[in-house]
Amino acid sequence: MQHAVGAPLPPHGPGSGHVGRPYQAQHPGPPPISPPPPGPGQTQPASPSAPGQVPPPPAPGQAPSAPGQAPGPAWSGTGPTPPAREAVGHTGHIQLPPGGPVPLPAPPAEPGTGGATLAVLLIGPAGAGKTTVAKLWAARRRVPTAHVSLDDVREWVRSGFADPQAGWNDHSEAQYRLARRTCGFAARNFLANGISCILDDAVFPDRPVVGLGGWKRHVGPGLLPVVLLPGLEIVLERNAARSGNRRLSDEEVARIHGRMAGWYGSGLPIIDNSTYDVETTARVLDDVLARSIASPPAW
Numbered sequence: 001m002q003h004a005v006g007a008p009l010p011p012h013g014p015g016s017g018h019v020g021r022p023y024q025a026q027h028p029g030p031p032p033i034s035p036p037p038p039g040p041g042q043t044q045p046a047s048p049s050a051p052g053q054v055p056p057p058p059a060p061g062q063a064p065s066a067p068g069q070a071p072g073p074a075w076s077g078t079g080p081t082p083p084a085r086e087a088v089g090h091t092g093h094i095q096l097p098p099g100g101p102v103p104l105p106a107p108p109a110e111p112g113t114g115g116a117t118l119a120v121l122l123i124g125p126a127g128a129g130k131t132t133v134a135k136l137w138a139a140r141r142r143v144p145t146a147h148v149s150l151d152d153v154r155e156w157v158r159s160g161f162a163d164p165q166a167g168w169n170d171h172s173e174a175q176y177r178l179a180r181r182t183c184g185f186a187a188r189n190f191l192a193n194g195i196s197c198i199l200d201d202a203v204f205p206d207r208p209v210v211g212l213g214g215w216k217r218h219v220g221p222g223l224l225p226v227v228l229l230p231g232l233e234i235v236l237e238r239n240a241a242r243s244g245n246r247r248l249s250d251e252e253v254a255r256i257h258g259r260m261a262g263w264y265g266s267g268l269p270i271i272d273n274s275t276y277d278v279e280t281t282a283r284v285l286d287d288v289l290a291r292s293i294a295s296p297p298a299w
Contacts, residue, residue: 112286113293115143119187119219120198120289121212123263124228125256126248127239129273129281130200133228137282138198145196148186151246153179177214184218205262224292226285227263230274267297 124130131149138145154175155161162172180201187197203212203225215223232254239253248256263270269288273281 113141113289116293117143117191117194117196118289118293119191119196119223121203121215121219121223121225122198122200122228122285123203123225123260123268124200125202125235125260126246126253127235127237127242128228128230129238129278130228132278133273133281133285134198134200136278137285138196140282141196143196144194145198146186146190148183148197148199150176150179150183150199150201153182180214181218184215187219187223202256202260204256204259205266206259224289225268225297226288226292227260227268227270228273228281228285229257229260229263229270230272232257234274269297 120134122130122134131151134147134149138147156179157175162169162175166172183199183201187199190197199215199219201215203215205211212225215225235257236250236253239248239250269292271281271284271288273284276284
């Protein structure tokens with residue numbers, strides 16, 4: 001999971017997308033025509049506006065009308081959906097897909113990932129360059145691809161944000177879990193609409209709370225994890241160029257980097273991008289993902 005806030009109201013009229021009663025002239029029309037009197041043996045039809053009178057039921061295929069309003073045809077699917085008939089699970093006029101677990105994609109028939117629709121989790125410590133690489137990889141693909149960063153989603157919380165510089169506690173863990181569920185929901189819905197998704201997160205191999213199990217539950221078994229792990233000196237240099245709460249102390253960076261070394265021997269693909277620029281790393285990532293599609297890692 002970007003709408004403008006405070007946008008002007010849409011104009012009334014045909015083609016404007018406004019759901020409601022069309023504009024009516026403000027001058028009186030011709031006087032109403034009274035029905036002819038009943039013939040011999042006939043009874044006067046009841047007025048729908050008579051007090052205590054129950055209006056007749058609508059005809060088949062016809063939507064019920066409000067009191068005092070003439071019945072109209074049921075919505076045929078060619079126009080805007082009336083708000084009262086709009087179903088749960090719709091946004092505007094587009095029905096959201098169910099967003100079930102993401103399956104493994106079919107192997108591409110060309111080098112790299114080609115036009116495959118896939119979900120990727122790029123893992124790495126702070127300063128590994130995972131967010132920058134993920135953005136470039138997503139932008140360079142020839143098929144629609146979205147990038148969702150867990151840190152960006154966590155920072156949607158403004159007041160009461162659990163700053164990672166303050167340490168890990170119950171508050172930060174709760175916000176992390178919430179952000180991960182949000183990212184997983186977004187990834188499933190992107191893929192259900194034919195849009196690939198790459199997520200990035202600093203997942204620890206020795207911490208179940210921030211492990212791969214949660215990502216697999218929220219996204220599905222088709223999620224392809226890749227570890228981006230340059231040398232410590234590169235990570236320290238890149239972290240020094242950061243600002244705000246994204247910049248950590250050298251001691252914290254070294255501690256996180258040391259724990260990330262546990263991915264070696266895990267069976268997950270690992271990219272050491274110590275000597276790669278961003279474009280080279282994105283190309284290597286695409287090749288690694290193509291091999292992961294053909295032979296999924298056990299995790």
